[in-house]
Amino acid sequence: MTGRAGKVDRAGFSEIMTDEQVVGLVQAGETRHFAQLVRRHQDAVFGMAQRFTGNAGDAQDVAQEVFLRAYRSLDGFKGEARFSTWLYRICYNLCVDWARKRRRPGAKSLPIEEAAEIADSRENPEHAYIASEDRARVREAVEGLEERYRSVIMLLYYQRFSYERIAEILEIPLKTVETRLYRARKKLREAMRNIL
Amino acid sequence: MRCGRAEKLIDRYVDGRLPEEMAREVALHESSCARCAARIGAARGLTGALAEEPILRAPNGFVDRVMDSVYREALTSARQAAGSEERNSALHRIYRRLGLSVMLSAAVLTASLIVPRAFYPLPTAAVAAGFSRDRPSLVKDALGGAGRAVSETLRSIGGGEK
Numbered sequence: 001m002t003g004r005a006g007k008v009d010r011a012g013f014s015e016i017m018t019d020e021q022v023v024g025l026v027q028a029g030e031t032r033h034f035a036q037l038v039r040r041h042q043d044a045v046f047g048m049a050q051r052f053t054g055n056a057g058d059a060q061d062v063a064q065e066v067f068l069r070a071y072r073s074l075d076g077f078k079g080e081a082r083f084s085t086w087l088y089r090i091c092y093n094l095c096v097d098w099a100r101k102r103r104r105p106g107a108k109s110l111p112i113e114e115a116a117e118i119a120d121s122r123e124n125p126e127h128a129y130i131a132s133e134d135r136a137r138v139r140e141a142v143e144g145l146e147e148r149y150r151s152v153i154m155l156l157y158y159q160r161f162s163y164e165r166i167a168e169i170l171e172i173p174l175k176t177v178e179t180r181l182y183r184a185r186k187k188l189r190e191a192m193r194n195i196l
Numbered sequence: 197m198r199c200g201r202a203e204k205l206i207d208r209y210v211d212g213r214l215p216e217e218m219a220r221e222v223a224l225h226e227s228s229c230a231r232c233a234a235r236i237g238a239a240r241g242l243t244g245a246l247a248e249e250p251i252l253r254a255p256n257g258f259v260d261r262v263m264d265s266v267y268r269e270a271l272t273s274a275r276q277a278a279g280s281e282e283r284n285s286a287l288h289r290i291y292r293r294l295g296l297s298v299m300l301s302a303a304v305l306t307a308s309l310i311v312p313r314a315f316y317p318l319p320t321a322a323v324a325a326g327f328s329r330d331r332p333s334l335v336k337d338a339l340g341g342a343g344r345a346v347s348e349t350l351r352s353i354g355g356g357e358k
Binding site: 031032034035038039042043045046047050051061064068071072076093134135138139142153157158160163167178181182185188189192194 | 247248254258
């Protein structure tokens with residue numbers, strides 16, 4: 001997520017602006033420009049929501065709430081962190097809250113078939129219909145991890161965030177991210193020993 | 197490099213996050229230690245399996261759905277702000293009227309305390325001094341007393357009433 005785009009839309013709004021510049025417009029009362037921010041970050045937010053909630057319906061509700069909450073709190077955004085980091089932090093916190101309140105014990109985060117349907121067939125067409133047994137087992141093992149380990153694994157592998165970005169989103173030191181990843185993967189390897 | 201040390205570096209090695217020199221050491225150890233090579237293989241397998249997860253995309257129309265709720269939110273906030281301003285204005289009018297009423301009441305009260313004192317019943321000391329209770333007012337008494345004083349004065353100097 002670079003927070004940038006390279007074309008000009010029909011409304012004549014320059015999409016070359018950074019997220020922070022667009023935020024400035026919205027803060028000045030130009031609400032319509034918030035759509036630009038939603039457009040840029042919808043996949044990351046929705047993806048994160050779906051990984052945590054386990055189904056597209058709940059993910060849409062959570063993702064929508066993330067953007068709505070971001071809009072409501074936009075006046076409080078001072079630009080100390082990148083907008084995307086701030087937004088993903090809201091998303092992560094809402095996902096964790098959602099999981100704590102509503103997730104059924106033993107529920108899977110994402111059914112394979114559903115994941116395959118939603119997968120980006122434009123970028124990875126071969127991935128769209130791959131439903132390997134191993135992947136299901138891996139997903140199940142990730143599901144079994146404690147929250148603090150599961151979140152770093154999800155953010156690193158499913159959301160493709162860097163270690164540094166994960167540290168920013170979770171507001172923990174980089175060293176803690178490394179430690180959690182080390183322990184998470186160790187637990188996963190133990191769980192997956194039979195199939196890998 | 198010892199196995200214990202290598203084991204701690206495996207994840208960072210697989211993720212390509214080790215400094216070049218350290219990565220070379222792990223690679224060297226991997227080639228000479230079957231146990232650690234197996235561990236590194238397992239780490240690569242796990243990373244590969246995790247990385248195979250598809251990137252999820254928001255459904256079509258998601259932006260519109262979000263913006264609908266954002267616009268509703270903006271409208272509600274604007275209405276609330278306008279309502280709040282209207283309420284403040286109404287309150288301001290009420291307070292202004294209340295203030296005027298209080299001021300008017302205070303003026304009436306003050307007037308009613310000061311002006312009608314002349315019509316109050318005479319105090320005992322005043323009665324003892326010669327004022328009469330059956331006289332309706334202090335002003336009347338005063339005027340009567342003054343009249344009498346004037347008559348006596350005129351009489352004493354040989355003029356006035358006969």
